Amino acid sequence: MENSCGHCHLAFSRLKPSIACDGFCQHSYHIFCVGVVTEVLKVIKTPGLFWYCVECTERKKNYEEWYKTNFEERVNKLVTNVFDLFSEAQSKLMVKVEEKLESSVDCRVASGQSLSYANAVRNNIVNVLVKTKNAGQSNTETKLKIYQAVNPVDSSIRFSQVKHVKDGGLLIKCNSFTNAVKLMSLASQHLSDEYEVREIKRNNPRLKIVGISESMSLDELHSNLIAQNIVLKNSSECKVLKLWPTKKSPGVFQAIVDVDNPTYLKLLERGHVLVNFDSCKVYDAVDLKVCFKCCGLNHYAEFCKSDRQVFVKCSQRHMISECSEQVLKCNNCVNARYPDVHHAAWDSSECKFYKDKLIEYKKILFGNE
Structure with a gap:
């Protein structure tokens, strides 16, 4: 520290208090030369506070403006470039993972091992529905149309299963999201507006x-x-x-x-x-659908294919108005020959048949063996 004031160049003394600049110059000044009163000096000397002279304040301001216009712009550009590189690497990694998954499916098919639904979930199987809008068309006709529009050999589309659904539709289980997109794109291009082609989302818990x-x-x-x-x-x-x-x-x-x-x-x-x-x-809150027509699970009455009406209270074939039974009787547990049958078919706390089916459903939902 210099022995003279940076403003008036006179020596310091006990009668003339001084203050040191925390900026670039590191000079000391008489407080009356820089307009600092004694009360303010006590506050400034508190640890953690800084004081800058007029010149250093201006230099600091100019430096901050230069940093903002030059260095900050370069840093932002560098961050953007790093993010772009990361995104590109992530995309390449996802392609490699997908190829590995498809290769795994191919190996299992070649070795003759069956592909369970649980394994299908693990390998990112995507369900694609192809359905005609014309009533009365058979599944065979729909299959012929989709084959004419999309040849799986020529287009290299890989799928694990083709399942018939109601109203002449087909449910095609593709081995990856890429294959599903390719199938939906080709089918939409070559099939007429009389067909609906869309992905079927898997149920979430x-x-x-x-x-x-x-x-x-x-x-x-x-x-x-x-x-x-x-x-x-x-x-x-x-x-x-x-x-x-x-x-x-x-x-x-x-x-x-x-x-x-x-x-x-x-x-x-x-x-x-x-x-x-x-x-x-x-x-x-994972539960099963209960049909109030046949007492079956995993579907509702409006989609029930059964021709029999089973009353959910007594598991007998008659209308609700005709039932005089006072004790509940589960039709599913009766057919499965479980000892305890006196409960409702939808009672998840009492029905063993419901509990067993719910466990199976959760295994499918979470892809467990």
Whole structure:
């Protein structure tokens, strides 16, 4: 530190307090030369505070402007280039992974091993539906049309199964998303407008959220869940299907949410989500469809192919108005010869047949053996 003031060049003394510049010059000044009063000097000397003289303040301002116009622009450009390189590397990696998966499928087919639905899920199988809009057309006619439009050998489209569906449709299980896109593109180009070609999305697991203290729209609830819960923010899929009040407390609401498999498992383990200031409980909501015509599972009555009407209360063939039974009887457990049959076909807590089928469904849903 110099012994004279950087402004008046006079020596320092006890009667003339001084202040040191924390800027480029590192000079000291009499406080009255730079307009600093004693009260302000006490504040400036607090640890962590800095004081700059007029010249250093101007130089600092010029330096910050130069940095912003030159260096900051270069850094942003460098970050953009790095991001582009990362995106390109990620795309190449995904192509390699897809090729590896397809190669794995080919090896299993060549070795004669069966491809279970669980393995199909693991290998990114995508279901494509080809369906005619003309009533009465057979599955064979549809198959002939799709073969004329898309030759799987010439187009190198790989699929693992072709399944007949109702109304003359075909469900084609492609071995990858790339093959599915290629199939849908070629079929849409060569088939007339009388055919519908689209991807069939696999079912996602569902969760029930209980303890929401206010009613809101489905979109508002979705936005809150995404904004407040990092698990859902990073989720590939999240859809709020329903929001309604609980029976016990009309002022408390519950919701059904459709999520992807990893998010489902993480939220069940976590046990709760945040909605505004509510910590809401999370429960498993994966269930099976129950047909009230044949008492079967995995379909509803409007899509039931059975010609028999089975009353869900007593498992007998008659109309509801004709039933005089007072004790429930599950038709599914009767047919499966389970000892306990006195419960409803949809009772997930009592019906062993329902429980067994639900376990099988979850194995399919999560791709487990």
